[in-house]
Amino acid sequence: SLDNEIIRQEIKDLLVEKNAVLVAHYYTDDAIQELAEETGGVIADSLEMARFGANHPASTLVVAGVKFMGETAKILSPEKTVLMPTLEATCSLDIGCPADEFSAFCDQYPDRKVVVYANTSAAVKARADWVVTSSIALDVVEHLHDQGEKIIWAPDQHLGGYVQKQTGADMVLWDGACIVHEEFKAKGVQDLKNVYPDAAILVHPESPASVVEIADVVGSTSQLLKASQEMSNSTFIVATDRGIFYKMRQASPDKRFVEAPTAGSGATCRSCAHCPWMALNSLEMLRDSLKNSDGEIFVDHEIRRKALIPLQRMLDFNV
Numbered sequence: 001s002l003d004n005e006i007i008r009q010e011i012k013d014l015l016v017e018k019n020a021v022l023v024a025h026y027y028t029d030d031a032i033q034e035l036a037e038e039t040g041g042v043i044a045d046s047l048e049m050a051r052f053g054a055n056h057p058a059s060t061l062v063v064a065g066v067k068f069m070g071e072t073a074k075i076l077s078p079e080k081t082v083l084m085p086t087l088e089a090t091c092s093l094d095i096g097c098p099a100d101e102f103s104a105f106c107d108q109y110p111d112r113k114v115v116v117y118a119n120t121s122a123a124v125k126a127r128a129d130w131v132v133t134s135s136i137a138l139d140v141v142e143h144l145h146d147q148g149e150k151i152i153w154a155p156d157q158h159l160g161g162y163v164q165k166q167t168g169a170d171m172v173l174w175d176g177a178c179i180v181h182e183e184f185k186a187k188g189v190q191d192l193k194n195v196y197p198d199a200a201i202l203v204h205p206e207s208p209a210s211v212v213e214i215a216d217v218v219g220s221t222s223q224l225l226k227a228s229q230e231m232s233n234s235t236f237i238v239a240t241d242r243g244i245f246y247k248m249r250q251a252s253p254d255k256r257f258v259e260a261p262t263a264g265s266g267a268t269c270r271s272c273a274h275c276p277w278m279a280l281n282s283l284e285m286l287r288d289s290l291k292n293s294d295g296e297i298f299v300d301h302e303i304r305r306k307a308l309i310p311l312q313r314m315l316d317f318n319v
């Protein structure tokens with residue numbers, strides 16, 4: 001629409017004026033992803049967002065995603081201004097793992113390495129030995145297991161269970177879950193597979209074990225996107241947030257991408273899997289955050305100092 005065109009232009013001008021770059025997650029609206037592409041920013045998974053922000057020369061990072069992504073950017077680049085379209089965009093994993101309770105949990109297992117998923121607050125990261133994202137969780141835990149380490153894992157129980165099964169590591173798990181991925185049902189995915197027998201099944205590891213078990217590929221958003229480009233199947237059943245379809249379809253216009261249903265029936269479901277917090281990011285709020293410095297991220301100095309250690313370990317970890 002004309003309104004959108006005006007806002008898009010305002011954002012482009014503001015990005016230049018403020019020496020800012022847009023760092024967007026795959027689950028944000030198509031319009032935001034499109035802008036990130038057009039303006040020299042990035043569309044990425046959470047690990048790549050962290051790397052991109054830390055390495056980019058811009059003095060302001062505009063992080064379109066959820067709060068932990070903005071906090072991670074600020075911890076890695078305290079000298080940069082980090083803005084978010086909204087500070088209300090949280091994550092059920094972050095909410096489900098309060099720092100004080102988590103710290104008490106860790107105190108019960110002093111002989112274990114603490115590995116936390118990036119989807120946590122800065123204060124939880126400050127209590128950790130390692131931060132990981134879905135793209136390197138397996139590799140990091142395998143590395144620790146090889147060194148004979150026992151592990152505390154938080155907060156996603158599905159990703160934690162998957163990593164435990166794959167690596168055989170000794171892990172105690174926090175019982176958090178992603179409200180979006182937790183809803184995928186194996187029966188629904190199986191029913192779709194009956195409709196599209198040649199389809200490859202792509203699953204994000206925050207999904208329940210029964211869904212992960214029937215996947216052809218399990219991985220982070222970037223890893224699933226890559227698989228959709230590299231595999232020769234003409235159809236893909238995709239169990240992750242529907243925001244990913246923007247890039248999947250753009251990269252492979254001749255392939256068919258089908259949303260994995262979140263209900264038990266085999267019926268294809270329209271826009272069932274979409275993170276309500278990612279959805280809060282709008283073009284208007286993006287413009288306003290740049291214009292008025294609304295939604296600036298601040299992290300307490302002491303928490304930042306501690307959280308940087310496991311985060312930097314993640315970035316320095318070479319597979």
Ligand code: 13P
Binds near residue numbers: 044047119
């Ligand atoms: P990725 O690391 O795959 O981007 O996942 C982040 C996330 O929030 C998934 O729900």
Ligand code: SF4
Binds near residue numbers: 091206278
């Ligand atoms: Fe958190 Fe799930 Fe939303 Fe990702 S999709 S931000 S894990 S609630």
